[in-house]
Amino acid sequence: MHLNNVYITVGTTKFDALILAVTSEPALKALHNRKCTKLVIQHGNSEPLTVDDSQLIRKNYGIQIEQYKFRPNIEDIKSADLIIGHAGAGTCMDILNNEKHGLIVINDTLMDNHQLELAKQLASENYLYYCKVNDLDAHLASLDFEALKPYETQPENLKKFVSAINELMSF
Amino acid sequence: MTDRVSHPTYVILGSGGHTAEMCRLTQALLQQADVKQAKKYQPMRLILASSDSTSEHQFRQALPQASRSAESVKVPRSRSVGQSWLSTIFTSLWALIWSCYLVWRDRPQLILCNGPGTCVPFCYAAYLWRLLGRLPSHSRIVFVESFCRVETLSLSGRLLLPLTDLFVVHWPALATRYADKKNLRYFGRIL
Numbered sequence: 576m577h578l579n580n581v582y583i584t585v586g587t588t589k590f591d592a593l594i595l596a597v598t599s600e601p602a603l604k605a606l607h608n609r610k611c612t613k614l615v616i617q618h619g620n621s622e623p624l625t626v627d628d629s630q631l632i633r634k635n636y637g638i639q640i641e642q643y644k645f646r647p648n649i650e651d652i653k654s655a656d657l658i659i660g661h662a663g664a665g666t667c668m669d670i671l672n673n674e675k676h677g678l679i680v681i682n683d684t685l686m687d688n689h690q691l692e693l694a695k696q697l698a699s700e701n702y703l704y705y706c707k708v709n710d711l712d713a714h715l716a717s718l719d720f721e722a723l724k725p726y727e728t729q730p731e732n733l734k735k736f737v738s739a740i741n742e743l744m745s746f
Numbered sequence: 747m748t749d750r751v752s753h754p755t756y757v758i759l760g761s762g763g764h765t766a767e768m769c770r771l772t773q774a775l776l777q778q779a780d781v782k783q784a785k786k787y788q789p790m791r792l793i794l795a796s797s798d799s800t801s802e803h804q805f806r807q808a809l810p811q812a813s814r815s816a817e818s819v820k821v822p823r824s825r826s827v828g829q830s831w832l833s834t835i836f837t838s839l840w841a842l843i844w845s846c847y848l849v850w851r852d853r854p855q856l857i858l859c860n861g862p863g864t865c866v867p868f869c870y871a872a873y874l875w876r877l878l879g880r881l882p883s884h885s886r887i888v889f890v891e892s893f894c895r896v897e898t899l900s901l902s903g904r905l906l907l908p909l910t911d912l913f914v915v916h917w918p919a920l921a922t923r924y925a926d927k928k929n930l931r932y933f934g935r936i937l
Contacts, residue, residue: 663763664763664892664893664894665763665766668763668766668893668937689894689895689897689898689900690894692895692896692897692898693893693894693895693896695896696896696917728935728937729934729935732933732935732936733774733933733936733937734774734778735933735934735936736771736774736914736933737774737775737778739931739933740775740886740888740912741778741783743886743888743911743912744786744855744856744884744886745884746786
């Protein structure tokens, strides 16, 4: 499977380690081997790559870099073959709802990291993968994204929720 | 029954993920097969933090029909991210006074919320005014825990579990953990 277009998103936080890990040599090599030609990086409050770095990556790996701080990102999500992000619920939901391959990278520096619970739960149900920053390059090289399941919504459960509220209001 | 018409449904919006989830839930409520039922949740009033510049737009885009008649009310925040705990006492108190005033004025039939800090004072205010008879006795408080809470409740959730009429969780671990709470329900995956 080819990952031509890879989208990196850190959300509203700062996650320098993720940007560094994705643009490290082994990670870029792994991406290159998977036919990645474009890396879109939403870096939020993290430091973006320098122009020199971007040019070097393009030259050495044939990967074009596009970076921005914040913008409405629905197009970025839709056009991505793989989304790499922090464990934010928003990022997880974007991956699920758009049926994208997803790799969540855990941010160890966040104290109350309850969001990790969600990534772990979703990973245990095979909807996405998660890993530590240090393992990112190895995972990019080896993960089988085809093995992930698409996320199916369950309208009948939502109906139960609605009925419960109707009943509660005794309408 | 007729007086219910004037009692709005409060939909409390928060930031980012909270709002996206709330849009889905409200959509389900308003677009249920039984149109007569759905109508009973109107009129809606959107409550959002004064610092929130995106939620209202997001909600109106997701529910263009239903939100046309929905007024929005901006309220002070209890606590901003990173705010010190001492000043939080004062801002929370201020938010509570605001909530008490709005709930007293509007007498909402239903408060629907899913976890942003803004919803806590509103639920307390509604609980209080219902006890004191200002709200109709059929008024209800519904809290849906954040989808990202798999094993532990959020702070808002812990503060509101004792007083909500319906408290919805998304994952089985929480349902098991709080199996003794009669108001806590797990419907399987709803989002």
